[in-house]
Amino acid sequence: MTNKQIELIERYLDGELSAEELKNFEDQLRNDVDLVYELGVHKQLRKGFANYHKQKQVKTMLNDFHAEMEAQGLAKPINRTFSFRVFRQKYLPTVAVAASIALIAVFGALFTSDYIKSLEQTQQSSVIKLQREINKTQQSINALKKELKQTPQQSQRVQKSGGTCFVISAEGYLVTNYHVVEKAIRNTIEVADSLAIESVTNPDYRYKVELVYGDRDKDIAILKIHDDNFTAFNKLPYTFEKSVADLGEQVFTLAYPKDDIVYNEGTVSSKTGSQSDTTEYQVSIPVNRGNSGSPVFNAKGNIIGVITKKDDKAEGVAFALKTREIFKFLDEIPQDSLKSPIHLPKINKLAGFKRPQQIKKLQDYVFQVKVY
Amino acid sequence: MNQSKILSEAAFIEGLRQDNRQVMNRLYKIHFPMVLHFINSNSGTEDEAKDIYQEAFIILYENLQKTDFQLNCKIKTYIYSICRRLWLKNLYVKSKFLGKIDDFEDFIIFDQEPIDDNSEIAFNQMEEALTKLGEPCRSVLEDYYLNKLSMNQIAEKMGYTNADNAKTQKYKCLNRLKKLMTS
The missing domain is CATH 2.40.10.120 (Thrombin, subunit H)
Structure with a gap:
């Protein structure tokens, strides 16, 4: 691509071509694929420049805003002492797990202690029953002993x-x-x-x-x-x-x-x-x-x-x-x-x-x- | 416009569309702390926060310039979502992404890039190319395309003997830039 061609493209895009030149250029465009491509690139470049220009302007403006904001001391991260949303998002799973464990532990302990208490009660009652049985047996044994003492001779005799x-x-x-x-x-x-x-x-x-x-x-x-x-x-x-x-x-x-x-x-x-x-x-x-x-x-x-x-x-x-x-x-x-x-x-x-x-x-x- | 007046969402959008500097100023100041907090919480510096925020702000601004653009959420959510996306991309590039990001706001997921027209030359790309081009080419091209100076003015400014020389210089520079961009 020669400078001549570039000049031609640029002048075409700037609208500086004479009627004759324009006609020639358009004829060339119909036959020359490379020229069409080059024209596209130039168009893109110009658009790029335009965007760049615009963005640079906006950026400058934004930088002004920023400088102003910093000067006012406002460029600080939002200082949230407590945000329920953040707390929930960050800690909800952990809290949920901890809470479930705590619940399980509490109910487990309650249930277990109740169960143990009932066990103890049944055991105590059975122990009391046993005690009574033993007392009865003791009494009957004592009665038997007395009887034996009263009639010692006959029953104590053993055939030799x-x-x-x-x-x-x-x-x-x-x-x-x-x-x-x-x-x-x-x-x-x-x-x-x-x-x-x-x-x-x-x-x-x-x-x-x-x-x-x-x-x-x-x-x-x-x-x-x-x-x-x-x-x-x-x-x-x-x-x-x-x-x-x-x-x-x-x-x-x-x-x-x-x-x-x-x-x-x-x-x-x-x-x-x-x-x-x-x-x-x-x-x-x-x-x-x-x-x-x-x-x-x-x-x-x-x-x-x-x-x-x-x-x-x-x-x-x-x-x-x-x-x-x-x-x-x-x-x-x-x-x-x-x-x-x-x-x-x-x-x-x-x-x-x-x-x-x-x-x-x-x-x-x-x-x-x-x-x- | 009264500074203390609380503006509605619609008012902000309208202000951005009409290039209202005061409205943009207010909007800019409102949402920066949120983004700064977000970036700081996800291993970023204040400078990085500023860059990301401005990029997002420009995307919002440019999208609002398009007549077919429809904002479907709050401005705050939109800015936050873009910043989040940009920052994630940044972390990926720097291989710093740990697989989890701390969020503080609701956000939307974009189906496409917020700026989806890939045929356009990005701001950063242009900036980079111009830097590489160096002086005096950069000044010539910037003066001609951005500052819209005439070739005579450029010749005078840059010390060329006449406008034609300046023009020739411009073409050379443009050719070089083209090569830089396409390479």
């Missing part, structure tokens, strides 16, 4: 050992094992009435007894009923077999190994006892502790012996003292230790009866020995 015994005379003499009543002998000084016999067949058959005579070696003892309620037994239905029983003879026992009478049967399996003791039979009857002192009957219902012990090593093997030895023992008893003579039964009333009938009769004469 037990066994079986059977009647040998209507006057109230009974036979049992010495070892059954051994403990009672040791206690005679302390407790006079430490021996008793019981029968399950009749609740009235409960008598105090005393030891008349005993033999530790033969393991046999004689008891005598010593009770105000007792007068005498009916005539005994059985007797004592004088002859020695045969091998294989059917025998049975009635005994109290528990608190009820128990029937057992077996056979005479040997005429001698343990270690060939000739005073005893060996019988094949299962026996237990309470069997000690129980009578051994033969098929007729006569007594052939008294169970003394069992074989510790073999099951179903027991030993019974022969009747012959019982007679010997009875003869040995000093007469002055007997308050009345012993009259052994002479007549058997059971022979020929069936076993259950025999037992019905016999069980009235077999007792449980209780040693306290």
Whole structure:
């Protein structure tokens, strides 16, 4: 772009061209794209100058205003001590969060304390209830204690050992094992009435007894009923077999190994006892502790012996003292230790009866020995 | 016009449209503290506040000169909104923007630039170009286009022998300015 062309454009824009020049210029504009562009740039520049001029004027004016304002001391930022709008915009979220937390905390605390209080109350009431229960229990325990003190003897007595015994005379003499009543002998000084016999067949058959005579070696003892309620037994239905029983003879026992009478049967399996003791039979009857002192009957219902012990090593093997030895023992008893003579039964009333009938009769004469 | 008289919004707008210096003076003084507070609160100096405020004021003024311009909000809101926008732009350019800006007034969001005519040469652009152009070109061009002096007056003022010489000088200067602007 030459200066000539620029001059032409400028003069065109200033309107200084002659009619001929103008015509030429306009012709050029139609053909020369570059010239059109240049003309546009110049127009823009002129407009730019105009705007610049205008703005500069305004700016000068504004600067005057500003200087004036500064001179008046007004060019200070607005001094807001408090603006709710600003406060809200700046701190609303923070305040909201803080407030919610505070609310939650307050209500949480209130709720929790209420809850704890109610818990405490329920606990207190249950504690009071418990206290009452305990008091009641204490009172009933005290009452029980008093009752116990009033009736000490019977309930405090403890059965130390037990066994079986059977009647040998209507006057109230009974036979049992010495070892059954051994403990009672040791206690005679302390407790006079430490021996008793019981029968399950009749609740009235409960008598105090005393030891008349005993033999530790033969393991046999004689008891005598010593009770105000007792007068005498009916005539005994059985007797004592004088002859020695045969091998294989059917025998049975009635005994109290528990608190009820128990029937057992077996056979005479040997005429001698343990270690060939000739005073005893060996019988094949299962026996237990309470069997000690129980009578051994033969098929007729006569007594052939008294169970003394069992074989510790073999099951179903027991030993019974022969009747012959019982007679010997009875003869040995000093007469002055007997308050009345012993009259052994002479007549058997059971022979020929069936076993259950025999037992019905016999069980009235077999007792449980209780040693306290 | 009575200084103490409280002017309505419409009165201010009318005053700006009619280039009423007194009205503009009052308006200028009314809203500067607000902008100063805003700029100060968002890591700006008082000088920066002045520049931003004047720029915004000029935008308002120029827009009001256009017949098709319609102001849809309060003058205060408009000025604040423009200042806010300009300041945000400034912070972005300086990479100082921290992602949050403290606001104190209601403001409107502009769909377009307040000055949307990009074909026009901006004030700053012209100022910059003229500064680069240097003397005596700047004086020649300013005297001719701004102060509307004749070529004879310019020749006399600048010490050229005649108007034609002055004219030639003017064309040269204009050509240089053109190059500066387009580069």
